[in-house]
Amino acid sequence: MGKNWGAKIAKTAVFVTPLAGLMLVMGFGEQVDDDSCPGSLAFEKSQQIVEQRPGVVDMAWRDFRWVDDCRFALGGYADVATDRGVNRTDFELVVAFDPQTHRWQQISLSMTQ
Incomplete structure (x- = not known):
């Protein structure tokens, strides 16, 4: 049980640690210069918003x-x-x-079939 159990803990830690870091940055805000916008966090936040919609089981982005x-x-x-x-x-x-609150805000979301 020792080796197998330790490997499972290591895999879980490798998966969870980056997510926890992202949640902290999004929760507390990110320091940005007045002339820049953090596009990588915008992408992550956008995916999170879509994936948290009721009933969404998978998503793929095109643009x-x-x-x-x-x-x-x-x-x-x-x-x-x-x-x-x-x-x-x-x-x-x-x-x-929003540079004042250092948080991402959903402006609009349209879903069509």
């Missing part, structure tokens, strides 16, 4: 782009569980970084 003034758009599709099975739904999400 991630800067819109303007610390706004980013993520487009793709999400597989949504329904009472008749899984439906594939296109989505478009826009998030914005």
Whole structure:
């Protein structure tokens, strides 16, 4: 049990540690210069918002782009569980970084079948 159990703990730690770090940065904000927007965090936050929607079991992005003034758009599709099975739904999400609160905000989310 010793070797197998230790390997499972190590795999769990390798998986959970980056997620915990991302949650801390998103929770407490990120220091940014006035002239820059953290696009990598915008992408991560966008994926998190779509994946947390009720019924979403999987998602794939096709297009991630800067819109303007610390706004980013993520487009793709999400597989949504329904009472008749899984439906594939296109989505478009826009998030914005608020430099005063150092937090990401959902501006809009549209999901169409």
